Amino acid sequence: xxxxxxxxxxxxxxxxxxxxxxxxxxxxxxxxxxxxxxxxxxxxxxxxxxxxxxxxxxxxxxxxxxxxxxxxxxxxxxxxxxxxxxxxxxxxxxxxxxxxxxxxxxxxxxxxxxxxxxxxxxxxxxxxxxxxxxxxxxxxxxxxxxxxxxxxxxxxxxxxxxxxxxxxxxxxxxxxxxxxxxxxxxxxxxxxxxxxxxxxxxxxxxxxxxxxxxxxxxxxxxxxxxxxxxxxxxxxxxxxxxxxxxxxxxxxxxxxxxxxxxxxxxxxxxxxxxxxxxxxxxxxxxxxxxxxxxxxxxxxxxxxxxxxxxxxxxxxxxxxxxxxxxxxxxxxxxxxxxxxxxxxxxxxxxxxxxxxxxxxxxxxxxxxxxxxxxxxxxxxxxxxxxxxxxxxxxxxxxxxxxxxxxxxxxxxxxxxxxxxxxxxxxxxxxxxxxxxxxxxxxxxxxxxxxxxxxxxxxxxxxxxxxxxxxxxxxxxxxxxxxxxxxxxxxxxxxxxxxxxxxxxxxxxxxxxxxxxxxxxxxxxxxxxxxxxxxxxxxxxxxxxxxxxxxxxxxxxxxxxxxxx
Amino acid sequence: xxxxxxxxxxxxxxxxxxxxxxxxxxxxxxxxxxxxxxxxxxxxxxxxxxxxxxxxxxxxxxxxxxxxxxxxxxxxxxxxxxxxxxxxxxxxxxxxxxxxxxxxxxxxxxxxxxxxxxxxxxxxxxxxxxxxxxxxxxxxxxxxxxxxxxxxxxxxxxxxxxxxxxxxxxxxxxxxxxxxxxxxxxxxxxxxxxxxxxxxxxxxxxxxxxxxxxxxxxxxxxxxxxxxxxxxxxxxxxxxxxxxxxxxxxx
Numbered sequence: 001x002x003x004x005x006x007x008x009x010x011x012x013x014x015x016x017x018x019x020x021x022x023x024x025x026x027x028x029x030x031x032x033x034x035x036x037x038x039x040x041x042x043x044x045x046x047x048x049x050x051x052x053x054x055x056x057x058x059x060x061x062x063x064x065x066x067x068x069x070x071x072x073x074x075x076x077x078x079x080x081x082x083x084x085x086x087x088x089x090x091x092x093x094x095x096x097x098x099x100x101x102x103x104x105x106x107x108x109x110x111x112x113x114x115x116x117x118x119x120x121x122x123x124x125x126x127x128x129x130x131x132x133x134x135x136x137x138x139x140x141x142x143x144x145x146x147x148x149x150x151x152x153x154x155x156x157x158x159x160x161x162x163x164x165x166x167x168x169x170x171x172x173x174x175x176x177x178x179x180x181x182x183x184x185x186x187x188x189x190x191x192x193x194x195x196x197x198x199x200x201x202x203x204x205x206x207x208x209x210x211x212x213x214x215x216x217x218x219x220x221x222x223x224x225x226x227x228x229x230x231x232x233x234x235x236x237x238x239x240x241x242x243x244x245x246x247x248x249x250x251x252x253x254x255x256x257x258x259x260x261x262x263x264x265x266x267x268x269x270x271x272x273x274x275x276x277x278x279x280x281x282x283x284x285x286x287x288x289x290x291x292x293x294x295x296x297x298x299x300x301x302x303x304x305x306x307x308x309x310x311x312x313x314x315x316x317x318x319x320x321x322x323x324x325x326x327x328x329x330x331x332x333x334x335x336x337x338x339x340x341x342x343x344x345x346x347x348x349x350x351x352x353x354x355x356x357x358x359x360x361x362x363x364x365x366x367x368x369x370x371x372x373x374x375x376x377x378x379x380x381x382x383x384x385x386x387x388x389x390x391x392x393x394x395x396x397x398x399x400x401x402x403x404x405x406x407x408x409x410x411x412x413x414x415x416x417x418x419x420x421x422x423x424x425x426x427x428x429x430x431x432x433x434x435x436x437x438x439x440x441x442x443x444x445x446x447x448x449x450x451x452x453x454x455x456x457x458x459x460x461x462x463x464x465x466x467x468x469x470x471x472x473x474x475x476x477x478x479x480x481x482x483x484x485x486x487x488x489x490x491x492x493x494x495x496x497x498x499x500x501x502x503x504x505x506x507x508x509x510x511x512x513x514x515x516x517x518x519x520x521x522x523x524x525x526x527x528x529x530x531x532x533x534x535x536x537x538x539x540x541x542x543x544x545x546x547x548x549x550x551x552x553x554x555x556x557x558x559x560x561x562x563x564x
Numbered sequence: 565x566x567x568x569x570x571x572x573x574x575x576x577x578x579x580x581x582x583x584x585x586x587x588x589x590x591x592x593x594x595x596x597x598x599x600x601x602x603x604x605x606x607x608x609x610x611x612x613x614x615x616x617x618x619x620x621x622x623x624x625x626x627x628x629x630x631x632x633x634x635x636x637x638x639x640x641x642x643x644x645x646x647x648x649x650x651x652x653x654x655x656x657x658x659x660x661x662x663x664x665x666x667x668x669x670x671x672x673x674x675x676x677x678x679x680x681x682x683x684x685x686x687x688x689x690x691x692x693x694x695x696x697x698x699x700x701x702x703x704x705x706x707x708x709x710x711x712x713x714x715x716x717x718x719x720x721x722x723x724x725x726x727x728x729x730x731x732x733x734x735x736x737x738x739x740x741x742x743x744x745x746x747x748x749x750x751x752x753x754x755x756x757x758x759x760x761x762x763x764x765x766x767x768x769x770x771x772x773x774x775x776x777x778x779x780x781x782x783x784x785x786x787x788x789x790x791x792x793x794x795x796x797x798x799x800x801x802x803x804x805x806x807x808x809x810x811x812x813x814x815x
Contacts, residue, residue: 322664326653333652333693402648406709409612409642410665411634563615 091174401479471551595763
């Protein structure tokens with residue numbers, strides 16, 4: 001009997017996860033084949049797009065003597081360092097779930113499983129859960145490098161040999177950081193603190209990346225001399241980072257001058273960090289796990305804003321008021337939710353910053369360009385709104401999953417619930433959309449006609465995107481998820497983004513022709529066709545209204561049929 | 565009053581609830597007993613309007629649930645077996661929200677909410693987030709929420725799970741007093757002692773069908789052999805619990 005104690009194999013510990021993954025590759029059983037086909041199709045298109053883009057770029061680099069390979073290496077280094085940053089953050093957040101909050105931990109910690117195997121199983125789980133997206137992105141990137149530089153048959157082994165430690169180093173670091181944080185901060189507050197840290201770090205990385213203005217590298221004329229440009233390229237971006245070692249290892253093979261040192265550094269560092277992480281786990285895990293089981297936050301302040309909103313909503317009836325207040329309270333008290341607003345603000349700042357630095361003055365800026373840019377701006381603003389709707393409106397239905405019994409058993413009509421969610425999500429989105437479009441249009445110095453077109457279009461698009469987000473949220477709910485931040489990256493979130501892009505494209509195409517003809521006629525002094533303009537606007541408004549109401553109607557009928 | 569007529573629920577080829585006919589009149593506390601997977605929770609969730617029946621009708625306080633669901637649900641309070649509620653609301657806010665779902669608010673609701681929380685020793689926790697509540701405290705809060713809008717009918721799935729002895733006793737008294745005032749309670753439970761001492765009538769359900777209905781005396785006669793509810797239950801449901809347990813331990 002004693003020989004059995006602690007002798008559970010790593011594979012056995014991981015078997016429930018493997019069986020679960022095998023049983024439910026894409027969520028619910030319903031329409032599994034359809035989902036699989038769609039997922040493969042979208043994945044295939046994405047891979048082909050990334051591969052094609054990079055392949056052409058690398059082909060171009062290969063044609064440049066001296067600096068071509070340097071540029072390719074620099075690009076790979078930049079991409080890998082970004083992925084490394086993402087991996088660290090995502091591993092920290094994932095490790096908190098897998099090491100401390102997962103539902104299977106009560107069973108595993110109570111069972112005679114020794115610390116090393118528990119660490120190994122959970123580290124592997126953390127690494128897989130936080131790395132699969134990075135692997136998906138890295139595959140077409142590395143394939144493009146391998147094919148354009150003719151890496152040969154051994155290249156996949158070299159690439160995999162570099163990527164395995166590259167993925168495990170952040171997993172071990174992330175798990176160790178989480179372990180320390182759980183021991184330092186009180187109990188479940190760690191999750192809140194981690195969310196804020198992760199979001200702040202991501203926002204910081206984004207801002208720094210933007211402020212560095214990497215596009216300068218693509219314009220060597222901005223440097224004082226070629227020597228300065230080459231010296232910038234030759235200097236490793238971050239010599240102590242595993243991303244640099246991985247880039248060096250891969251590029252040295254592709255330059256047919258293979259170096260062993262980068263691989264040695266990668267594998268030895270990975271091994272050392274995993275060993276260090278295991279020792280830390282042995283030392284701190286028991287106390288950390290115990291702390292993480294303590295209860296959550298207790299006290300909350302009754303905000304003046306809540307009271308004010310409550311008073312303002314009183315004329316709309318008790319039920320609507322309480323629904324809206326509930327939505328607001330849940331959002332602002334859930335750190336994992338509101339903290340994403342920080343990232344959002346940074347995205348908006350970066351967006352406005354980009355518009356500000358567009359070279360729109362000087363020669364070659366024609367009437368056509370002046371009027372095209374606001375339309376491009378609308379497309380981009382629409383895309384920003386779609387991402388925000390996917391983050392905040394789309395998860396709304398999924399988050400009701402566990403409490404649906406209460407709503408379903410009460411005399412609340414699903415129509416009321418969905419419209420409450422719609423307005424709570426849409427109004428802030430509309431304010432943001434108007435600020436975004438107004439600010440960027442002012443920076444672009446557009447005329448008042450284009451300003452009105454922009455404001456009208458973005459308003460209609462905001463309603464439509466919010467409607468789509470709510471509709472897809474009800475059609476593809478993730479009722480059993482524990483982390484709201486994971487819902488937007490689900491299959492339904494992906495479909496929502498595709499539908500939103502299609503909508504934005506359609507609206508812009510429908511409006512573009514009459515608006516250009518009208519603006520053109522005004523410029524040359526001829527009589528513009530007002531009828532065509534009105535038809536264009538009416539059509540785009542019709543599309544947007546249909547995209548608002550139809551998904552919500554579908555969502556209402558879906559929610560009525562839902563049995564939970 | 566609760567009236568079920570030919571109530572059926574099918575999941576594909578599996579029939580979870582098979583043509584149940586049942587009437588629970590006003591002023592009665594009705595117990596719903598059965599082995600795991602017998603169809604108790606499915607029946608109660610259909611009565612609560614959460615699951616749609618495959619066929620049959622449900623009337624709550626005389627209102628057809630399928631014809632006028634909002635009016636029927638307005639008469640109902642539902643207490644589920646698993647206490648999932650909004651983690652980021654305080655207990656008081658949750659009660660206010662539930663009352664709001666029934667279109668009720670104001671000082672009467674505030675007062676009633678405080679009274680109900682005090683009854684279950686939750687008054688000190690009223691302004692704390694539900695995420696800090698224990699399982700039993702959440703269950704008490706949900707029970708309070710089922711009473712906040714003064715429903716005519718209450719449907720309860722396993723009310724005693726997670727409750728401490730004091731709360732369990734309070735709940736029993738509350739239920740008895742509630743039906744004494746002419747309201748209706750339908751309750752599923754595995755705690756046979758609770759069913760025996762609390763319920764006016766009991767139905768035993770097995771494989772989706774009602775095996776027997778009546779008072780304890782009626783059931784005793786039907787089981788032919790007398791004894792307590794446990795013996796009656798085992799006889800009617802054909803359980804071989806004790807023998808099975810011994811066989812397993814000896815294996």
